Amino acid sequence: MAKLVFIRHGQSEWNLKNLFTGWVDVNLSEQGVEEAKAAGRKLKEAGIEFDQAYTSVLTRAIKTLHFALEESGQLWVPETKTWRLNERHYGALQGKNKADAAAKYGDEQVHIWRRSYDVLPPLLDANDEGSALNDRRYADLDPRTVPAGENLKVTLERVIPFWQDEIAPKLREGKNVIIAAHGNSLRALTKYIENISDEDIMNVEMATGQPVVYDLDENLNIVNKEKL
C-alpha cells in the first residue's frame, strides 16, 4: 500500500487578479503561502510521511511543496522538478483577465476554453516575447515539444509519460509520494488514475492548497480517497 498526495499550489498572485496564468511564472499570494503552510500542518496531523516529492518548474508549485514539507517537518524529502507537471499552457490567453474575456467572447466560449477536454485556446505566436521558447528552463526541450497553447488532452499526453516512467514505479514499490502541481496538470492525473470520462472531467475542480490523499494498492487501484 502506498500513499499518493496531490496538492494544487496555494492561491497565486494571478489567481487573485483573475488572470489566465498557464506557464507564466507568477508567485504565491500571501493567502497562497498560508494555504500551503496549512496544508503542511494537515499532512503532519494525518501522520503522512513521504519518500519522494514531485513538482513542476513553476515557482508557485515549488514554493507550495516547500512550505508544505517544511511545515510537516519533511523538507529533506528528495524532490524532482519537471516541466511535465506544469500548468496547461494557456496560449494567447495568458495574462488576460478571465472576466474581461467572458465579456468579450461570452461566458460559454470562456467556459469551453477553460474546461473542455479537447478545445485548444488561441495559440501564442512563437515570436511573442512570452513564448516558452525564450525561457532558459525549457532550453533542453526539443522546440517542437514546447507548447504554444494546450487543452486538457494535450496536457494529459505530456503528464502521463512522466507518471508511467517515474511516479508509478515508486508507488508500486510502496513509496509515499507527494505531487505539488497545478489545477489542470492535476486534473489530467486525476482523470487518468480515476478513469474519468472526457465529459465528466469538465466538472472536476482542484481547490488551492488542499491535499488530496489516495491509498493505492500495489496494482495502483484506489483503495481510499480523502481530501484533507
Ligand SMILES: O=C(O)[C@@H](CO)OP(=O)(O)O
Ligand atoms: O489560469 C490558469 O492557469 C488556470 C489555473 O489557475 O485557470 P483555470 O481555472 O481556467 O484552469
